[in-house]
Amino acid sequence: MEQVVEKQNDLIITRKCYQNLISRNVKIPLSSVPFHKDIAFIERFFCNEFPMHLAIHKVTNAKCMPDDYTQPHVHDVHEINILVGNEGELEYAIQLGEEIFYVQSNASIWIPAGLYHASNAIRGSGYFIAIRLDDTSLKLKTFANVGYQNLRN
Numbered sequence: 614m615e616q617v618v619e620k621q622n623d624l625i626i627t628r629k630c631y632q633n634l635i636s637r638n639v640k641i642p643l644s645s646v647p648f649h650k651d652i653a654f655i656e657r658f659f660c661n662e663f664p665m666h667l668a669i670h671k672v673t674n675a676k677c678m679p680d681d682y683t684q685p686h687v688h689d690v691h692e693i694n695i696l697v698g699n700e701g702e703l704e705y706a707i708q709l710g711e712e713i714f715y716v717q718s719n720a721s722i723w724i725p726a727g728l729y730h731a732s733n734a735i736r737g738s739g740y741f742i743a744i745r746l747d748d749t750s751l752k753l754k755t756f757a758n759v760g761y762q763n764l765r766n
């Protein structure tokens with residue numbers, strides 16, 4: 614089940630059957646997402662391999678902008694936003710429907726499908742993670758099968 618793939622110095626690199634469940638996040642600009650534009654203080658990383666939307670935003674010294682870089686939008690799936698960092702150091706303006714909340718790290722926000730929302734960093738540094746619980750039953754099946762088949766081999 615477990616095989617030695619290569620030996621570097623004294624370090625044995627093994628490749629286990631679940632290797633493909635680990636993905637490298639790649640840098641993809643915010644502007645590639647509808648209703649978003651690039652902003653200097655955010656670096657965005659995306660997990661291309663996962664069967665759902667998983668974006669990680671590295672925020673460095675955010676400053677309130679005259680124009681929001683994220684416009685209110687809506688999805689037909691639930692979304693989760695997570696603010697990670699030193700306690701209180703990162704602040705986002707979170708719009709849920711007609712209401713705006715100023716939320717500091719560390720916090721998680723549940724955004725039900727169909728609710729208008731927007732998330733904009735306004736102050737500080739940390740990480741902002743956005744996960745969409747896409748209805749990807751077909752993609753999930755394919756994704757899960759890879760691990761399953763490897764287990765069988």
Ligand SMILES: [Zn+2]
Pocket residue numbers: 686687688692730
């Ligand atoms: Zn959204």
